[in-house]
Amino acid sequence: MTFDRKIEDAGLERGVSRLTPERIENTLKQVIEGEAGAKLKLYAETCMRCGMCSEACHYYMSHEGDPSYSPAGKVHQTLGKILRKNYKVTADEIYEMAQIAYTECNLCRRCVHFCPLGIDTGYIMSMVRRMCHKLGVTPPVHSGHRSFPFRYLQPDVAQR
């Protein structure tokens, strides 16, 4: 699944230009292993790519069934990629992941009700936002979902 839909965003460009491989690896590991516990890895490992959640997602439906926009496709291009590459993703890939988590999923969580395994893609995308926030590539005010604002706007904002 190639990423061929990059949008231009000056702020995001500026944010990723400051990243180093070490910072990316350490931050992703901290969130996935330190904050999420086993949950994120479990979701990524148990998805069987059955596609039952696809038509629950309005992004998928409004892009004529493009699998890149399906819930499982979005997980494959973000969390799945991070785990497949053992946290060694590039700054360009962080850019792509931020685009997916912020502009191709609104965290509505409709898809979780269609998944026989209860995989919560909205939660996964919120954690991808969390990683982008901790990497400092997105504005603090955009770092979380309205339902969880305090979780994502906590002290590490002050570390910028």
Ligand code: SF4
């Ligand atoms: S319905 Fe669940 S198991 Fe099937 S593709 Fe979607 S997230 Fe994966």
Ligand code: SF4
């Ligand atoms: S949570 Fe995201 S992936 Fe799931 S249905 Fe809503 S917009 Fe689509």
